[in-house]
Amino acid sequence: MLPLPESNFQSRREFLRGLGLASAGTLLSTSLFERSVWAADVEDPLLAGRPLVRYPQKADLILLTSRPPQLETPIHYFEKAITPNDAFFVRYHVPPPTSVDLSTWRLKITGHVDKPLELSLDDLQRKFTRTSVVAVNQCSGNGRGYFSPRVFGGQWANGAMGNAEWTGVRLREILSQAGIKSGALDVTFKGLDRPGFTSIPDFVKSLNVSRISSDPDILVAYEMNGQPLPMLNGFPARLVVPGWYSTYWVKHLSEITVLYKEFDGFWMRKAYLIPNTPCACVEPGTTPASMVPINRMNVRSLIVSPHNGTHLPAAKPVTIKGIAFDGGVGLQEVSVSTDKGVSWEPAQLGKDLGNYSFREWSFNWTPTRKVSYRLMARAKNRRGESQPSDALWNPSGYMRNVIEGVDVMVD
Numbered sequence: 140m141l142p143l144p145e146s147n148f149q150s151r152r153e154f155l156r157g158l159g160l161a162s163a164g165t166l167l168s169t170s171l172f173e174r175s176v177w178a179a180d181v182e183d184p185l186l187a188g189r190p191l192v193r194y195p196q197k198a199d200l201i202l203l204t205s206r207p208p209q210l211e212t213p214i215h216y217f218e219k220a221i222t223p224n225d226a227f228f229v230r231y232h233v234p235p236p237t238s239v240d241l242s243t244w245r246l247k248i249t250g251h252v253d254k255p256l257e258l259s260l261d262d263l264q265r266k267f268t269r270t271s272v273v274a275v276n277q278c279s280g281n282g283r284g285y286f287s288p289r290v291f292g293g294q295w296a297n298g299a300m301g302n303a304e305w306t307g308v309r310l311r312e313i314l315s316q317a318g319i320k321s322g323a324l325d326v327t328f329k330g331l332d333r334p335g336f337t338s339i340p341d342f343v344k345s346l347n348v349s350r351i352s353s354d355p356d357i358l359v360a361y362e363m364n365g366q367p368l369p370m371l372n373g374f375p376a377r378l379v380v381p382g383w384y385s386t387y388w389v390k391h392l393s394e395i396t397v398l399y400k401e402f403d404g405f406w407m408r409k410a411y412l413i414p415n416t417p418c419a420c421v422e423p424g425t426t427p428a429s430m431v432p433i434n435r436m437n438v439r440s441l442i443v444s445p446h447n448g449t450h451l452p453a454a455k456p457v458t459i460k461g462i463a464f465d466g467g468v469g470l471q472e473v474s475v476s477t478d479k480g481v482s483w484e485p486a487q488l489g490k491d492l493g494n495y496s497f498r499e500w501s502f503n504w505t506p507t508r509k510v511s512y513r514l515m516a517r518a519k520n521r522r523g524e525s526q527p528s529d530a531l532w533n534p535s536g537y538m539r540n541v542i543e544g545v546d547v548m549v550d
């Protein structure tokens with residue numbers, strides 16, 4: 140049934156056990172908490188109360204919710220441009236599938252097409268061109284926990300993102316085999332996960348046909364960093380929409396439907412909306428006049444090391460390190476300030492893994508005075524777009540990209 144490496148196979152029971160569910164219908168067993176380590180980060184009040192937990196195929200990650208599983212990546216993993224599969228964050232709206240039987244799993248392409256298709260994983264791997272892209276998968280609500288005034292939704296710190304090399308086949312190649320009929324407007328994507336007994340609508344997302352045909356980087360990916368996708372990141376295949384927020388990156392993809400009209404489902408029309416203003420923002424606490432579906436990511440940078448609260452010796456060189464990325468334009472520069480944003484100096488950019496990837500950067504610094512310093516990083520892309528010094532606000536807590544600061548003590 141599974142032409143897969145041992146490590147990827149999990150029986151339903153094993154997986155449930157790992158999720159802390161002894162059997163369907165029971166609440167979390169103690170096993171989840173026995174595995175939990177300690178509070179994720181005592182330096183960040185947002186993370187201080189959260190345990191680190193270990194799910195199947197995963198390293199210790201920061202627990203946001205267990206039902207459905209939502210796990211965030213500890214920030215130190217971002218010292219490297221590629222996020223390891225086991226450290227990659229996890230986000231679900233509904234309970235995830237606990238196993239997938241590849242002998243019956245098919246990716247169905249239906250709707251307004253000449254020839255509906257039903258593809259097995261083997262078909263995807265053998266009948267289409269294998270292609271790869273390195274791209275950041277970032278939740279729209281990454282950093283929502285820092286919003287002020289606060290907003291509803293998962294109070295993520297900055298670990299609801301990751302960067303991987305995704306390998307699979309081009310969505311447009313699959314669709315051209317099925318043959319999109321003329322007049323088609325939208326394409327919808329649906330995964331295996333189903334709302335349980337909750338009142339949450341099925342998680343279905345859409346992209347329009349012209350966008351799909353013009354973008355060779357949108358993939359149906361079956362590998363992540365050279366390995367099959369971890370179950371919690373969408374095994375056996377997921378949509379990868381480089382440059383766009385991960386709400387579009389539908390996991391456990393099972394149905395692609397071509398529509399001759401615009402899709403008006405809940406997850407496109409009612410959820411994941413941003414203010415229809417150039418900054419995608421409104422006056423804090425106010426209601427936007429009109430909203431549009433969230434789409435391309437804005438420019439961000441983060442300082443990964445040293446972390447907040449670090450004590451550094453005076454007159455000793457230290458390397459400030461971090462990552463930066465944008466929605467696919469590509470980075471122009473990252474600059475660093477050690478004086479609360481008064482002056483900025485260019486950081487050294489690391490290897491370029493493509494326009495959709497994290498870019499490592501570093502900055503050598505020798506603190507002279509025995510005081511506390513605020514370190515800041517600011518990225519700019521090739522279109523001149525940069526990060527704001529005051530946080531932009533929207534009611535859903537999306538697209539956070541304010542210049543962040545890290546406070547260190549030199550003594």
Ligand SMILES: Nc1nc2c(c(=O)[nH]1)N[C@H]1C(S)=C(S)[C@@H](COP(=O)(O)O)O[C@H]1N2
Binds near residue numbers: 276342
């Ligand atoms: N099938 C399915 N795909 C999904 C979701 C989901 O709930 N179900 N959530 C989306 C959202 S909002 C995010 S942030 C990403 C998270 O991807 P990851 O769990 O692989 O990190 O998955 C996206 N794809």
Ligand SMILES: [Mo]
Binds near residue numbers: 230277278279280385
């Ligand atoms: Mo998300």
